[in-house]
Amino acid sequence: TDFEAPPTDLITLTRHILKQQQELGERASGDLTMLLVGIQVTSKYIASNVRKARLINLVGLAGAENVQGEDQKKLDVLSNDIMVNALRASGKVSVMVSEEIDEAIIVKGSKGTYCVVFDPLDGSSNIDAGVNVGTIFGVYKVEEGKQGTVENVLRPGKEMVAAGYTMYGSSCNLVLTTGQGVDGFTLDEALGEFILTHPDIRIPDRGKIYSFNEGNSLHFYPPTLKYLESIKYPANGKPYSARYIGSMVADVHRTLLYGGIFGYPDDKKSKDGKLRMLYEAFPMAFLTEQAGGLATTGTQRILDVIPTNIHGRCPVFLGSKNDVEDVMKFYAEYD
Numbered sequence: 001t002d003f004e005a006p007p008t009d010l011i012t013l014t015r016h017i018l019k020q021q022q023e024l025g026e027r028a029s030g031d032l033t034m035l036l037v038g039i040q041v042t043s044k045y046i047a048s049n050v051r052k053a054r055l056i057n058l059v060g061l062a063g064a065e066n067v068q069g070e071d072q073k074k075l076d077v078l079s080n081d082i083m084v085n086a087l088r089a090s091g092k093v094s095v096m097v098s099e100e101i102d103e104a105i106i107v108k109g110s111k112g113t114y115c116v117v118f119d120p121l122d123g124s125s126n127i128d129a130g131v132n133v134g135t136i137f138g139v140y141k142v143e144e145g146k147q148g149t150v151e152n153v154l155r156p157g158k159e160m161v162a163a164g165y166t167m168y169g170s171s172c173n174l175v176l177t178t179g180q181g182v183d184g185f186t187l188d189e190a191l192g193e194f195i196l197t198h199p200d201i202r203i204p205d206r207g208k209i210y211s212f213n214e215g216n217s218l219h220f221y222p223p224t225l226k227y228l229e230s231i232k233y234p235a236n237g238k239p240y241s242a243r244y245i246g247s248m249v250a251d252v253h254r255t256l257l258y259g260g261i262f263g264y265p266d267d268k269k270s271k272d273g274k275l276r277m278l279y280e281a282f283p284m285a286f287l288t289e290q291a292g293g294l295a296t297t298g299t300q301r302i303l304d305v306i307p308t309n310i311h312g313r314c315p316v317f318l319g320s321k322n323d324v325e326d327v328m329k330f331y332a333e334y335d
């Protein structure tokens, strides 16, 4: 068999972030670099716990409900504590918002110039079955004179300076944007390093896959139903394939790589849909746009929505440009 020498010039996530910082020259203080390096460590630690969960009795419920009234799993609580502790210790963060915590966390006395919003372990319904879950995060820079206030995170997603997710699946992948495109990294467990494996991810302009929880069809509004009908019964006789994992990180990851559309619409039961703006919709919309795709509520660009509540929700359709434009046409007809 042929021997292929391993690569000798690995681009680690840290190297990549440092290079981006150097390219910004004097404008960059290095604080965002430190912060992202900190987030990278939390992802490795969460990944290691997710992998061992069944063995060390970390599966199942923690016995409490979070602010959304959902049962918290042990791994949700653990992942949240890992993120909060690491971000607090970084010294770079003055405000945090976590899906698992009711109020925004104001880091007392922090001179940190960043705010981080995150869902420490998204897709928790999948944990106990060993199906992919992930961490989602977004970063805002503190506004002048607004140090340590919640107003800093009640801002539209277009003001985020970085966003990303880590997917805990058959491999552990971290996908990041700092507004200069999207890059994907894979954790090499032997090295304990995220290695650049997916440089400059570009989402295809059109895909062949749709990803919706169609079990909610009874509640869906006409534009969503008509759109779904159009891709299931197309004039060209080539319907789309369905793929729905129920972990946003995994469904979005596949959409970025293969193209197509992911949707969690508003409907008669959930007036703003299910997904949370700050730490689900905005980071994923930022990544999608940076990869050349689109992200809309149906009627509005997601990144333009102004949140009024840290746990507020919005409808989400994101993915390949042409596919998302098709949904928008159906919404425009019914407006």
Ligand code: AHM
Residues within 6 Å of the ligand: 070, 099, 119, 121, 122, 123, 124, 125, 213, 246, 247, 248, 249, 251, 264, 274
């Ligand atoms: P969670 O934050 O409680 O895990 O819920 C968010 C998840 C997303 O990952 C996923 O896209 C969605 O909920 C799936 O919802 P449903 O089970 O209604 O299809």
Ligand code: MG
Residues within 6 Å of the ligand: 099, 119, 121, 122, 123, 280
């Ligand atoms: Mg979530």
